[in-house]
Amino acid sequence: MSGSTPGHARSHRAERVALPLLGGLTALLLVVLLYYPVGTVLAEAFAPEGSVSLAPVLDVLADPFYHDLFAFTAWQAFLSTLASLALGLPGAYALARFEFRGRETLQSLTAVPFVLPSIMVAVGFVATFGREGPVNDLLRFLGLPTVDLVFTLPLVVVAHAFYNAPLVTRIVAAAWESVDGRAVETARSLGASPRKAFLDVVAPQLYAAVLTSALLTFIFTFMSFPIVLALGGFELATVEVWLYAKVQNLELTEAAALAVLETVVSLALTYGYLRYERAQARGARTVSPLPRQSLRVLDAKRLALLLYAGVVVVVFALPILSMLVASVQGPDGLTLDYYAFLLRRQTTGLAFQTKPLPAVRNTLLFGVGTLLLAVPMGIVLALASNREGPLARLLGTAVMLPFAVSGVVIGIGLLEGLVFGIELFGTRLRVGGPLAIVAAHAVAAYPFVVRNVAPLLADLDRAFSESARALGATRVRALVDVELPLIAPGIAAGAAFAFAISVGEFDSTIILAEGSSAYTIPIAVERYLTDRTLGPATAMGTILLVVTAGSFVVIDRLGGAYRG
Known part of the structure; x- marks a missing residue:
């Protein structure tokens, strides 16, 4: 018994620092994945050649x-x-x-x-x-x-x-x-x-x-x-479309100035x-x-x-x-030619051409990565903003920043930061395009987790967690054993939305996937659509519909039905 006491004390100390540590890690992720990338893009509008200018x-x-x-x-x-x-x-x-x-x-x-x-x-x-x-x-x-x-x-x-x-x-x-x-x-x-x-x-x-x-x-x-x-x-x-056009033409200073004004309005x-x-x-x-x-x-x-x-x-x-219907309707009636086209593109297409299976694989992998990143972030931010006072209200507004910032701007910021690399202590730190895409998707998705979890936390009867604390449970134990199970439907709903947002995300992905093999199904749909041939685009769109609906239903059923 006496031998277990030091271990028990260490466990309690670890649990006491767990939430602050998790909060600090979430804050660091927000800085790295959202505030710094957005800030660097917007800063280009005021320092186009290294000197401050309006x-x-x-x-x-x-x-x-x-x-x-x-x-x-x-x-x-x-x-x-x-x-x-x-x-x-x-x-x-x-x-x-x-x-x-x-x-x-x-x-x-x-x-x-x-x-x-x-x-x-x-x-x-x-x-x-x-x-x-x-x-x-x-x-x-x-x-x-x-x-x-x-x-x-x-x-x-x-x-x-x-x-x-x-x-x-x-x-x-x-x-x-x-x-x-x-x-x-x-x-x-x-x-x-x-x-x-x-x-x-x-x-x-x-x-x-x-x-x-x-x-x-x-x-x-x-x-x-x-x-x-x-x-x-x-x-x-x-x-937003003109901002994307400016980026495509590498007119980054003008794009940054446009992004500043759009961000102020939004x-x-x-x-x-x-x-x-x-x-x-x-x-x-x-x-x-x-x-x-x-x-x-x-x-x-x-x-x-x-x-x-x-x-x-x-x-x-x-x-x-x-x-x-358009995906199976040709000039001469019912046909599977458009799906056959996708199969041919997969098996005999050139390396630089857009293929369906890599698009499906990337979409699902990015969706899983988004879940692993966005759901914990959303829960921590919902807990932090579920307090009274001006600081909590300010935090509640700050975590909604992705609603007000262009996805194109986030994509540019992550491209110039994480993908091109950040100079730190003489070493350039960089991540691959796929990881940057997951980061962009998580930034777009975590507010939906917050929006689903926060109302349930606000309505939660504090007597349950207080009783657990009175019986000796730490704050972390009360959270894991009492609060999280009670708000599980909100977490499941947030996860379903986060995955669906990742599957359909287009704005930042089209920037980060440019010229790489990290394209997703929405990017493939857009590429087929620009060929002015609606058939392959509708076939790929049908695949996207199946993946989105199936994933949403599976996650929703595993975690409980969504209640708005």
Whole structure:
């Protein structure tokens, strides 16, 4: 017994330093993988030739071309936000106010578009609204003129709504379900009509959620890259697309100046989003939720919802179905030629050509690496930010930096830092491109782990961990044995999102995989798409869909179902 006492004491000391050590390691990773790379890129705008100068940023500010570029970027984001609200708010109303078979399944499916790879969705929209797509086929059948929406602003806006309308639905539906039904009943008992009760009681409680979802949508569409690049091209270039073009042309100083201004705008938007989200969370207290209605009785309101369901099918289901069909549809009917092309490319293609199996292998390996890095980082940051006070709020904002920084900028920073190497004590330290890609994916993914874990930590009953501590457990033991099992569904959901984000990540990967064999499935899709042959792109997009959906389901089932 006495011999075990020193070992027991050493174990306690080790556990006492474990959390601070883990926190310090996470902070170091953030500096190395995020803050330093981003800082070096942005610094190039102020020190283009080694001397401090504001000239590059001032030149961009003074250039009328960039005024128009930022104005167009904000305009398309504004239109995309309106389209997302118009498509998402009726869905929130249906989920929050009506009871029907499959409602919970439908609510879970609202998370699916958000984790679908954007380049795959772009291919689906090209297949749907292109000259030979089903929309034009229907117009020909009806004897109407065909339309070519590819490389037009309306198609970019609708594609953005595909991604962000489900986000609006989830956020607003959650707020709607937290409305106190007794307040509505009180208003009705005092003579208010249903419309008056909604405007005076329900609507004010939804404003914060609507504004939060609108701000988040605007941020995502302002920073959108693959959708605009694939569906708009340089004819409809946004700041992000133009930034990528500058990098491709090796105009790095001008690119850095552009990145500085874009980051300032996106950081301001992100701060506003986080502020309103906190206000919404503080006000979300469900006392007596509104009773849901049945959809069985057909009236004008329910008929409108049926028409809305038809629009949802066209916007959400048709692009995916069109991509699947286009992958097996040739000029002469059903065919597997496009998949055969991929097999030929794999077996007989030249070394420099894009092959499918390396793309699949790299995608899965990078996804696993992202999980190993992003999930622990997300848990530690969620624990650190789950405290009261201004420091915790500042940390909560700082960890969301990847939401506000261009993926292209992160890719450039990692390329110039980790890949090209950092001079340290006379030795140049560098890592390979694949490790840099994993780092970029982890940076993009860990905020989703934080967003899934932090709310569960905030709602956790502290009595459980306090009881464990009272019985002699260390802080680490209480965390591992008590807290982590209770928040396991959030960890599993964060892991599923992290893996899906890695599988579909495009912005930084296209920078880091340039000229190497470390390309992923989204990069392969984009390369096949640029050949102007939609068939191989849709076949590769189908493979990407299978990998994404399969991986998401496996991780979600292993760890527990996601609950938003």
